[in-house]
Amino acid sequence: METSTIIFIVLAFVISIAIAYFQYYFKAKRVGNITLLLFALRSMVIFLLLLLLINPSIDKKSFINQKPALSVLVDNSRSTQFFKQDSLVNQLINSIKNNDRLQKKFDVSFYSFGEQFAFNDSLSFDEDQTNISEALVNIEDLNKGKNDAVILMSDGNQTLGNDYEYVNTKKTVFPVAIGDTLKYDDIRISQLNVNRYSFINNQFPVEAIVLYEGNQSVRANFTIEHRGKVIYRKQVRLTADKNTETIRTNIKSEREGVNFYKARVSFIEGEKNRNNNSKSFSVEVIDKQSQILILSSMYHPDLGTLKKSIERDQQRKATIELIDSKDFKIDDFQLVILYQPNFQFKDAFKQIKDKKINFFLISGSKTDWQLINSEAIGIRKNSIDQSEDYGANFNAGYLIFSQKDIDFNNFPPLKDKFGETLINIPHQTLLYQSINGFSSKEPMLATADENNHKKVFLLGEGIWRWRSSSFLNTNSFESFDEFIGNIIQYASSKKVRDRLAVDIESIYNANSLIKVGAFYVNNNFEFDDRATLIFTAVNKETNESKSYPFSLANNSYQLEIEGLESGEYDYTVRVEGQNINRKGTFRVSEYSVEEQFTNADHQKLARLADKTNGKMYYGDQGQTLINDLIENNQYVTVQRSIQRKESIIDWKWIMFLIVGLLAVEWFTRKYHGKI
Structure with missing residues (x-):
C-alpha cells in the first residue's frame, strides 16, 4: 500500500473521531456511558464512509504463460484446385491441427486468403483472385509486437494487390509451395491492351504481348476473331532468348454498340495449360464524338488538366479557347466549361441562355461574381475581394450519378473568393466546402437540371493539384479522370434523365x-x-x-x-x-x-523466406516443417507478469456495515430518549 494512502486513512480516522466528538461531547451538558457508545458508533460510520472515498488498494502481481503465435495462411483461390492440390492442402492443415506437440508449443490460428482475408480454416478454393500481400500485412497488424511464425501455403502466383516479395513484415515466414514446381513449355497472351471506346468507321488500336516459357524454338499463330471470323492473323516465332513479342494492329469499327472480340495464340506441342492461350475483349463503338469547349480569359494549369481528363475517354474532344478569340461557335459544342468568367463572358452567357447550352462553371480568385449574379443563371455569391482556401467534403447521399469517394477530404484545398453562396434552382451537392478541417453546408461542387438545361458549379480553382494528389495516392490518374468524366458525361448529355x-x-x-x-x-x-x-x-x-x-x-x-x-x-x-x-x-x-499459370512460383516464395529469415518447403514436406518448428528454439513460451491494483475493501459489505451501525445508533438514541 502506498504511503499517501496510509496517511489518508490516518487522517480519515482522526477526522471521524473529531466530528463524532463535536457531535456528542462538545458543549454536552450530560455525558454518560450511552454517550460513549453513540460516540463510537458515529466515529465508525464516518470513518467507513471516508474509507469508501479513499478506496485503499494494494498492488497485486500475477503471472501468465504466453505461447508464441503460429499463423497459418492458406491460399483459398481457384488455382489450388486447378493444380489439383486441394486434398494435399487439407492434409497439411489436418497434420498441423492434430500434432499435439505443435499445439502445445504454439497458439495456432488459421486464416484463408484470396480476394478477401478471413479468419477461417474451412476452405472452398473458389475465390477468383489471390492477394498474398494483403494477408501478410493483416497478420503483421493482428499480431503486432509478438514473437511468432507464419506458414504461407500458396502457389506463389499473385493476381491482386502489391508485390508480396516487398511487403515490410517482421514476422518469420515459412512458405509451403503448393502446385507443380516443374516448368513446362507454355505460350500465352500475357497482356492485352485495347481502348474501351471507338467511333464508327474509325480504327482502334490493339496491343497484345505473347509470352513463351521454354527452351525450344517455337512457331505459333496469333489471331483476332470477331463474330466467328478471323479478322487478323500473324505468325510469331519465339525462343528461350527471345521469349516475348508485342503485336500491334488496328481494327476497323463497323458496327455501333458493344462489339466482342477474342485474341488467341495457337497451342504448341506438349503444352500443359491451354486455358491461357486466349483472351476476350470488348469495344463500345459510338457514332458521334462529344465536343467540349473550355472557355477562359487566361491561361491556367487547370485548363490542361481538364483537357487531359476529358480526352482520356476517346468519345470526347476538348477545345481550349480564350474568350477574346473569334475562332469558335458556342452552339457547335455539347458542353461549355466557363473558367473563371469575367465581364468579357457577357455575350457567351447570352448565347448559353438563349440556346440552352449545357455549361460547367468553375470560379476562382479572378472570377467576376457581379457579372454572374446579374446573369441569373441559378447561382449567386455575396463575395468580397478576398480569397479563401476551401477543402472538400464528399456527400455520400448524392444521387444524380454514381460517384465514389476518391479521398476528396485529403485533396489540397481550392481557392475561391470568400462569401456566402446561394444556388436558387433545384440542385444536388456532390462536394461541400470545409475551412481548416471544419465542414460546412456551403456547396463546392453542385449539379442542377433546370428544364433539361444541365448546369454544374465548381467553386474553386486549383484542380490540377487534385489530379496530382490522386496520382501520388494511387499511382494512377484513373480515379480523378473518371471523376471528371462522370461530370462531363452528365453535363454534356441533352438526353432527358432516365428513371x-x-x-x-x-x-x-x-x-x-x-x-x-x-x-x-x-x-x-x-x-x-x-x-x-x-x-x-x-x-x-x-x-x-x-x-x-x-x-x-x-x-x-x-x-x-x-x-x-x-x-x-x-x-x-x-x-x-x-x-x-x-x-x-x-x-x-x-x-x-487463376488458371493462367503453369506452375508454382517457388523461386519467389524462396526469396520471401530468405528475406524474413524463414525457410521454404514443398507440399510433400509438411511433416518436416512441423518438426522444424517444434525444435526451433527461437519460439519459446514466455512468462509475463501482470501487475494490477486490487481494492482491499468490499464496498458492498462496508455499505451493509454502515447501514447496520446507523440503525444501532438510531435505536439506541430512540430507546434512551435522545431523539
Whole structure:
C-alpha cells in the first residue's frame, strides 16, 4: 500500500473521531456511558464512509504463460484446385491441427486468403483472385509486437494487390509451395491492351504481348476473331532468348454498340495449360464524338488538366479557347466549361441562355461574381475581394450519378473568393466546402437540371493539384479522370434523365462474381426504395433464361450472380408494375485469371523466406516443417507478469456495515430518549 494512502486513512480516522466528538461531547451538558457508545458508533460510520472515498488498494502481481503465435495462411483461390492440390492442402492443415506437440508449443490460428482475408480454416478454393500481400500485412497488424511464425501455403502466383516479395513484415515466414514446381513449355497472351471506346468507321488500336516459357524454338499463330471470323492473323516465332513479342494492329469499327472480340495464340506441342492461350475483349463503338469547349480569359494549369481528363475517354474532344478569340461557335459544342468568367463572358452567357447550352462553371480568385449574379443563371455569391482556401467534403447521399469517394477530404484545398453562396434552382451537392478541417453546408461542387438545361458549379480553382494528389495516392490518374468524366458525361448529355440506370460490365471472367448495380427514381426523380427490380439474362446460344431479383443497399439496387456459363447474354432489367426496362448485352468469357499459370512460383516464395529469415518447403514436406518448428528454439513460451491494483475493501459489505451501525445508533438514541 502506498504511503499517501496510509496517511489518508490516518487522517480519515482522526477526522471521524473529531466530528463524532463535536457531535456528542462538545458543549454536552450530560455525558454518560450511552454517550460513549453513540460516540463510537458515529466515529465508525464516518470513518467507513471516508474509507469508501479513499478506496485503499494494494498492488497485486500475477503471472501468465504466453505461447508464441503460429499463423497459418492458406491460399483459398481457384488455382489450388486447378493444380489439383486441394486434398494435399487439407492434409497439411489436418497434420498441423492434430500434432499435439505443435499445439502445445504454439497458439495456432488459421486464416484463408484470396480476394478477401478471413479468419477461417474451412476452405472452398473458389475465390477468383489471390492477394498474398494483403494477408501478410493483416497478420503483421493482428499480431503486432509478438514473437511468432507464419506458414504461407500458396502457389506463389499473385493476381491482386502489391508485390508480396516487398511487403515490410517482421514476422518469420515459412512458405509451403503448393502446385507443380516443374516448368513446362507454355505460350500465352500475357497482356492485352485495347481502348474501351471507338467511333464508327474509325480504327482502334490493339496491343497484345505473347509470352513463351521454354527452351525450344517455337512457331505459333496469333489471331483476332470477331463474330466467328478471323479478322487478323500473324505468325510469331519465339525462343528461350527471345521469349516475348508485342503485336500491334488496328481494327476497323463497323458496327455501333458493344462489339466482342477474342485474341488467341495457337497451342504448341506438349503444352500443359491451354486455358491461357486466349483472351476476350470488348469495344463500345459510338457514332458521334462529344465536343467540349473550355472557355477562359487566361491561361491556367487547370485548363490542361481538364483537357487531359476529358480526352482520356476517346468519345470526347476538348477545345481550349480564350474568350477574346473569334475562332469558335458556342452552339457547335455539347458542353461549355466557363473558367473563371469575367465581364468579357457577357455575350457567351447570352448565347448559353438563349440556346440552352449545357455549361460547367468553375470560379476562382479572378472570377467576376457581379457579372454572374446579374446573369441569373441559378447561382449567386455575396463575395468580397478576398480569397479563401476551401477543402472538400464528399456527400455520400448524392444521387444524380454514381460517384465514389476518391479521398476528396485529403485533396489540397481550392481557392475561391470568400462569401456566402446561394444556388436558387433545384440542385444536388456532390462536394461541400470545409475551412481548416471544419465542414460546412456551403456547396463546392453542385449539379442542377433546370428544364433539361444541365448546369454544374465548381467553386474553386486549383484542380490540377487534385489530379496530382490522386496520382501520388494511387499511382494512377484513373480515379480523378473518371471523376471528371462522370461530370462531363452528365453535363454534356441533352438526353432527358432516365428513371432507371444500370451499371454493368461488358465482359466478366469465367467463374467470377457478376456484380450489377441499378438506380431507380420516381416521377419526381427521387430515389425510390419501394420498387422491385428483376434482372433477366438469356444465353444467346442455348436461349436459356435466368431471372434474379435485386437487393436494396445504400440507396441503390445491387445484384451478385454466380455460376453463369461462358457465353454471350442478352439482359433485361425491368421494374415490376412499371413499363420501364433497360436492355443490353454482356459476355462471360472462358478466361480465368487463376488458371493462367503453369506452375508454382517457388523461386519467389524462396526469396520471401530468405528475406524474413524463414525457410521454404514443398507440399510433400509438411511433416518436416512441423518438426522444424517444434525444435526451433527461437519460439519459446514466455512468462509475463501482470501487475494490477486490487481494492482491499468490499464496498458492498462496508455499505451493509454502515447501514447496520446507523440503525444501532438510531435505536439506541430512540430507546434512551435522545431523539
